[in-house]
Amino acid sequence: MPDPDVLVAGAGPAGLLLAAELALAGVRTTIVERQPERPPYCRGFNLNARALDLLARRGLAEGLVAEGHRVPHAPVTGLPGPLLLDGAATDHPFSLGIPQTRVEEVLEARALDLGVEILRGHDLRSFTQAADSVSTVVHNGRFGRTIRSRYLVGCDGSRSTVRKQAGIGFPGTDARWYALLGDVECELPYGPSAGPDGRSVFVIPRPGYVRIVVREDDPPSDKDTPVTLERLRAQVDAVLGRHVELRAPRWLSRFGDAARLASRYREGRVLLAGDAAHIHPPAGAIGVNVALDDAFNLGWKLAATVRGTAPEGLLDTYHDERHAAGTRILANTRAQVALEEAGDEPWADLMRRVAAHPAGNRALAEIITGLDACYEPGGHPWLGRLAPDVPLRVSGTETHLAALLHTGRPVLLDLTASGSFGVWSAGVEVVAASSPSTSDIDAVLLRPDGHVAWVGAPGSGEAGLAAALRRWVGDVPVPASA
Ligand SMILES: Cc1cc2nc3c(=O)[nH]c(=O)nc-3n(C[C@H](O)[C@H](O)[C@H](O)COP(=O)(O)OP(=O)(O)OC[C@H]3O[C@@H](n4cnc5c(N)ncnc54)[C@H](O)[C@@H]3O)c2cc1C
Structure with missing residues (x-):
């Protein structure tokens, strides 16, 4: 095989989804995995609403949902009752009981279908970074070899060799129990x-x-x-x-119950995702879900960087967005452990009362599952958030928003009756559609991960669109009319 563009260490949920995302964007990707085969035991047993929403943006949720069993609430520790997902900001208002091993099987099959090379029984031992590449030494138990790639991503779990060798700190707290x-x-x-x-x-x-x-x-x-x-x-x-x-x-x-967060998610041409970047108490059963969230955020940004189309600074937004998410996850899981241990403490009583209130209960469900993720707070309620999977009519056919993202490309969704955003089609895929659910929106720019980069409110024309495209998509030609 020729040298890959990206070498991924670790074939857990983070590594497999990341590799599939890179390959979907045409990036040559190799995974090295220490274990010769997947372990016979299973760690996690759930996908949460946020992970299902993300997987649905690539058409991967439906099959898993058909196999698993649905529970209409989010796992939580330290509260007497469940956190209900009814009415929460999600297209999948349930947790899905499904073995992590099955999720990995599905992701591995997708990665292989898309052309990812998976080298099992290959242990990443060391690497060195140069100006334009990373040289990584891997060992298969009998002999070593060096793989040269443009980027290396450590999805190699909590004890990440990549993180340690990159000199990335892992500050936090040791286990107390x-x-x-x-x-x-x-x-x-x-x-x-x-x-x-x-x-x-x-x-x-x-x-x-x-x-x-x-x-x-x-x-x-x-x-x-x-x-x-x-x-x-x-x-x-x-x-x-x-x-x-x-x-x-x-x-x-x-x-x-140790909790640690990598001080940086990127060091030059080396990046971290999943448990390699964060560990936390098991409260809320969130680990697989966060690993998938990291991979989904990183994949399209790294792919655009490798292809040379990425706007300046795009790859660094991975650290900005996911390190902040990691900080919140450590806080949420530590808070759940503190609640469990708090007994009759007045603040714990207050939290239980908040959770007993329907609006408070739903807010906690959204926070603990990461459904509240918003990379651009303020402005229109959709801005920075995962766009909801609203029904759409495109060229006379009924479809839905998530289906537009299956190809992994950014989409400018034009909801005007006149199709006036079609003039941008030289630089971005423009989809003209109508929807019964979006009366306060003329157009919306969707990042490949489904998060909203720009919203055109009725009457505001194209103000800010060119800047949003330059920031998230690249140097796209601005139409003369804009
Ligand atoms: C008991 C238990 C129960 C859990 N339950 C849940 C749950 O219900 N829900 C949930 O969401 N999460 C759960 N988790 C957490 C979840 O399993 C992890 O957060 C998740 O697997 C992280 O995915 P990852 O891809 O980042 O890392 P991992 O799944 O750990 O994958 C890392 C991979 O890297 C490989 N690797 C390591 N070093 C090297 C190297 N040097 N070279 C090559 N390969 C290497 C490893 O062999 C491994 O396959 C649980 C965890 C445990 C321990």
């Missing part, structure tokens, strides 16, 4: 089982087995010490004050 996790079979009922001193063992149903989670009393000084079934049994018995038989272990692990 650890929990043991066991995918096993046992007779405990689903949900929390409390012991005599009020501590609990959590039992989560999984297909054909259960996931047990229990806080660990005396974690070993080396947190990588393998968890044994005996260790998990002893902890469960200690918490419940009686013996519980645990059988058929599929996966035994340990996790904590």
Whole structure:
């Protein structure tokens, strides 16, 4: 194979979606993945409303939704009731129960279909950056080789070699507690089982087995010490004050509540996405979803940069937008843990009352899932936000907004009856449409990720459109009439 334009380290959700996005835009992409095959266990089990909205912009949500099961609320820790998604700012007002492994399978198939090369059993060891390229040493267990690419993206998980070797700081807080996790079979009922001193063992149903989670009393000084079934049994018995038989272990692990955020998401020609850029407490079951969100934000920007069409500074908006999102995710997940531990604290009581109020409940659901993402606050309510998937009529055919983005290109959606924005078609794809849901909008510029870069309100003409196109799309010809 010729040298790729972009080398991606890690074939988790972030790496697979990013590679697919790059390949969709015609960028030659290789993934190196340390593991020879996908692990037999499954970490996450949900896609949230925001991730589904994003995947729908590439036509990837529908199949997953058909396979999974819908729950009409967002996962949350520390509140007594659910966070309902009814009426929230989403086209998918539910969480989808679906194994992370299945999501990875779907993304991997798409990446391969689009021509991504995936080198499994290849460990990224080191890299050096030059002015116009990155040289990366990978090792397949028998011999090493150097892959030269124009950019390298570390989607290599929380212990990211790429992040460390790029010298990117990872400030934050160490874990204050650890929990043991066991995918096993046992007779405990689903949900929390409390012991005599009020501590609990959590039992989560999984297909054909259960996931047990229990806080660990005396974690070993080396947190990588393998968890044994005996260790998990002893902890469960200690918490419940009686013996519980645990059988058929599929996966035994340990996790904590550490929270860290990469100080920069870009260092020259090296970028980070997913867990490589942030770790946080497991509250809200958000990790896969944020990894996909990062990849979706980065893909089109990096592709335009590689192709040489990107406006000045476009790639740096990835750090600006997603580092800010990462900061909020750390805050949200830490706040959920604090709520869980707060007991009768007055502020926790206040939060519970906010959550019990329908508007407060919906606002918390949008914040915790990232549905409130707005990269350009102020102005029209659509500006900076993911454009809703409104119904459209295009050339006499019924369609919907998300379908216009399946190709991964920016779109200027012209909703005027006269089609007056067609004069911009030399520089951007203009789609003339009508919609029953957009009476206060004449036109809207959609970034490839579906976020709104510009809104033309009725009567405001094309004011600001040329600047928005220069900022997000490139040096497009401005029509003489503008
Ligand atoms: C117990 C548990 C339960 C979870 N439950 C949920 C949930 O319900 N919902 C949710 O959204 N999230 C959940 N998460 C979090 C979620 O699994 C992660 O946030 C998500 O996998 C991050 O995706 P990623 O692509 O960034 O990284 P990863 O999925 O970690 O992928 C990184 C990949 O990089 C590879 N790699 C590492 N180093 C190298 C190297 N040097 N060279 C080559 N390859 C390398 C790794 O082998 C790995 O395949 C859970 C996590 C855990 C541990």
